[in-house]
Amino acid sequence: MRARGLCYHPTTLLRFRVLGSGSSGNATLVEADGGRLLIDAGLGSRELAERVQSAGVDPASLCAVLLSHEHNDHARGAASFSRKWGVRLAGSRGTYAAAGLGAEEIAGYDVLEPLVTRSFGPFTVRGLAVPHDAAGPMAFVVACGGGALGHATDFGHLNMSLVDGFRGCDAVLIESNYDPGMLRDGPYPWSLKARISGGYGHLSNQDTARYLSNGLGEACRAVVLAHLSETNNHPEVARLTAETALRKRGRAEVRLEICGREGTDWFDVAAAPPPEPRGPRQLRLF
Numbered sequence: 699m700r701a702r703g704l705c706y707h708p709t710t711l712l713r714f715r716v717l718g719s720g721s722s723g724n725a726t727l728v729e730a731d732g733g734r735l736l737i738d739a740g741l742g743s744r745e746l747a748e749r750v751q752s753a754g755v756d757p758a759s760l761c762a763v764l765l766s767h768e769h770n771d772h773a774r775g776a777a778s779f780s781r782k783w784g785v786r787l788a789g790s791r792g793t794y795a796a797a798g799l800g801a802e803e804i805a806g807y808d809v810l811e812p813l814v815t816r817s818f819g820p821f822t823v824r825g826l827a828v829p830h831d832a833a834g835p836m837a838f839v840v841a842c843g844g845g846a847l848g849h850a851t852d853f854g855h856l857n858m859s860l861v862d863g864f865r866g867c868d869a870v871l872i873e874s875n876y877d878p879g880m881l882r883d884g885p886y887p888w889s890l891k892a893r894i895s896g897g898y899g900h901l902s903n904q905d906t907a908r909y910l911s912n913g914l915g916e917a918c919r920a921v922v923l924a925h926l927s928e929t930n931n932h933p934e935v936a937r938l939t940a941e942t943a944l945r946k947r948g949r950a951e952v953r954l955e956i957c958g959r960e961g962t963d964w965f966d967v968a969a970a971p972p973p974e975p976r977g978p979r980q981l982r983l984f
């Protein structure tokens with residue numbers, strides 16, 4: 699969402715880089731205007747620090763680590779990373795309690811309420827409540843300099859809060875967790891299959907395609923599919939399903955990337971230019 703009060707500023711580049719994705723550990727680095735933050739810390743603290751450093755960023759320079767929820771693949775390294783590098787954590791009250799952060803020595807914790815915008819360094823962050831089997835799971839819209847990134851993994855169905863919240867985003871990272879046929883015929887026990895495909899589990903390729911064809915905002919020019927299951931999905935199946943949805947919607951120009959477990963290179967999120975002024979472009983001479 700383009701945060702109110704932020705004007706179009708083409709020289710301030712918002713960019714992001716996924717450092718890890720999927721059940722082995724999630725983390726996304728976001729950078730703009732001299733500031734950096736992390737979304738999720740689902741890798742071990744040392745591994746996470748190494749990946750942040752390999753992206754050319756000093757872990758101690760982060761202005762926050764946002765936590766989407768308490769599950770291990772999103773919060774595994776949060777407390778020790780916060781303690782070692784002196785970086786504050788932020789997320790819902792439910793995440794704080796369920797991750798047991800009250801019993802940990804951490805640099806600090808900022809509570810995020812759904813739909814309330816907060817500032818972290820040069821960024822504005824807005825949390826959106828999402829349906830997942832966790833204590834207070836959130837998606838985030840991170841904005842800076844007129845560009846905005848929507849970041850949502852781990853949710854079982856699309857809700858209007860997310861669709862509306864992401865409407866103004868220039869780039870969207872969204873999960874495309876499983877192919878329904880592969881999940882149904884795969885090796886997981888029935889109870890786990892039911893959990894994953896339930897309304898508080900994960901998004902299927904088809905759910906994500908539905909979002910792309912019906913909910914994706916006009917401003918969005920890049921989509922990253924993330925948190926793909928290695929057992930119940932295949933990157934090319936996810937890509938084809940999403941591409942077909944974008945083409946049907948008439949949005950084949952949207953850049954589409956599939957994120958593997960090792961993450962991605964940097965993505966630039968350039969803000970959409972302001973709308974053309976209405977009226978004739980040239981002065982009439984006569």
Ligand SMILES: [Zn+2]
Pocket residue numbers: 720721724769771772851852925
């Ligand atoms: Zn997860």
Ligand SMILES: [Zn+2]
Pocket residue numbers: 767769830832852
């Ligand atoms: Zn989860």
